Amino acid sequence: MKAKELLFPAGVLLVAGLVAALLLGCILRRAERVPIPPQKLTGKPVVVLTFDDGPNVRYTRRLLDVLYEEQAPATFFLVGEQIEGNEIIVKEMAASGHEINSHTSSHPNLNQLTEGETRIDLERIIPELRRRGFAFATLSQMEAAGYHVTI
Numbered sequence: 001m002k003a004k005e006l007l008f009p010a011g012v013l014l015v016a017g018l019v020a021a022l023l024l025g026c027i028l029r030r031a032e033r034v035p036i037p038p039q040k041l042t043g044k045p046v047v048v049l050t051f052d053d054g055p056n057v058r059y060t061r062r063l064l065d066v067l068y069e070e071q072a073p074a075t076f077f078l079v080g081e082q083i084e085g086n087e088i089i090v091k092e093m094a095a096s097g098h099e100i101n102s103h104t105s106s107h108p109n110l111n112q113l114t115e116g117e118t119r120i121d122l123e124r125i126i127p128e129l130r131r132r133g134f135a136f137a138t139l140s141q142m143e144a145a146g147y148h149v150t151i
Helices: 003-031 060-070 087-095 115-123 126-131 139-144
Strands: 049-054 074-078 099-102
Touching (some): 049 060, 099 126
Parallel strands (some): 049 074
């Protein structure tokens, strides 16, 4: 091959490498953020932000950026099936100081499940997330601590 013929593929590879490095840098910076401080309870009404059905590669990162910019803590209720392949997004959530919990393992229609089946599905992803270093309270632990859990 002539030198001129090699210039275009080499340029494409160089640009692709730079884009990959920039994206990786953004991802790593998100995972190393200083956590958002939790809201202080003052006895006044508080708005609590919750987000279900994630992580979503298209929307969750943008949402995390806005929440971080505004220093707004949130709770993310994750679908177990969507965590695989999106682990870095879950790490970004935790690094930013957000709470993470279960929004079922597979997002079934809960109206078609018994209460026991619903509890099993909600708690199914907790061991996997604990294995990855995230702390969770199961529904039973929450009830034992005095919380009223309604399914």
